[in-house]
């Protein structure tokens with residue numbers, strides 16, 4: 001399997017319109033999206049985006065419709081050329097690649113999963129899954145072996161000979177995922193890949209992706225407009241509004257310290273017990289250690305469950321990495337953390 005590679009986005013700007021380059025100075029000097037639109041009839045798609053996406057992790061880009069998510073992800077494989085800025089993938093600047101190098105890069109380093117599945121209707125599930133490998137010129141036996149492997153991993157063994165229109169939406173998206181994985185590219189680009197699915201199927205797909213990721217360790221860029229999905233999937237989350245990043249951090253950073261009122265309004269609906277970790281809610285130990293121990297990186301919900309199961313209201317907390325005692329967690333602290341409204345923003 002290919003080694004994971006990181007993605008570094010630096011000072012990236014995208015202005016849509018014929019005079020984009022000439023308008024860069026105005027935007028750098030602070031012209032807003034609304035002003036640019038009113039005065040110059042150009043659209044500010046991305047405004048000074050800086051993100052470091054570590055190799056082998058899931059980077060979520062979240063934002064409402066029109067915030068610039070698709071524009072951003074399409075810069076990573078240069079389906080869109082930036083007006084200014086750099087996109088470094090494994091240290092190589094995608095923005096300055098020659099057409100040949102770019103074609104090679106797209107084919108071997110990246111795979112995409114689309115919202116609308118984009119399966120070929122007159123090809124079977126197996127043929128659809130093989131498609132990328134066929135384009136790469138991989139021999140047939142190897143293509144089929146790889147496609148069969150990934151179809152099995154997404155739970156579609158036995159469906160190889162079906163056609164897309166014989167499958168439900170959730171199953172079609174599993175084919176989309178198997179097709180992307182069969183490519184064996186280190187980067188997986190997923191633009192609202194689960195957004196068209198029914199809620200329960202969507203949660204199933206998230207589970208499949210998280211389970212697979214333990215094994216495949218790809219650099220996954222996952223776009224969503226759904227905060228629950230973002231919090232569940234993202235090792236790191238960047239929140240976009242009007243083409244700008246307004247907050248970056250872990251799920252817990254965003255829930256505990258929403259950067260502004262806009263993010264806070266999203267965060268208000270979140271199940272905090274599933275996001276906040278034990279080590280963010282624990283207190284220093286005083287007196288003897290409780291008998292039952294929990295790891296500091298568990299969620300408060302898991303800690304609460306452990307309390308119920310063991311008939312106690314206080315747990316010892318152990319540092320998950322070192323195994324050393326880190327503090328204690330009481331039921332009161334859990335309740336305080338999950339019922340708290342954030343006290344304004346940073």
Ligand SMILES: Nc1ncnc2c1ncn2[C@@H]1O[C@H](COP(=O)(O)OP(=O)(O)O)[C@@H](O)[C@H]1O
Nearest residue numbers: 016043045063064065066067068069070071072
């Ligand atoms: N080709 C284009 N020409 C002009 N404006 C565009 C183009 N593509 C996207 N935009 C605008 O850029 C902004 C971001 O769009 P998009 O990246 O598609 O948002 P999202 O994926 O978050 O819904 C929107 O204001 C959209 O209208």
Ligand SMILES: [Mg+2]
Nearest residue numbers: 069070071192
């Ligand atoms: Mg989009």
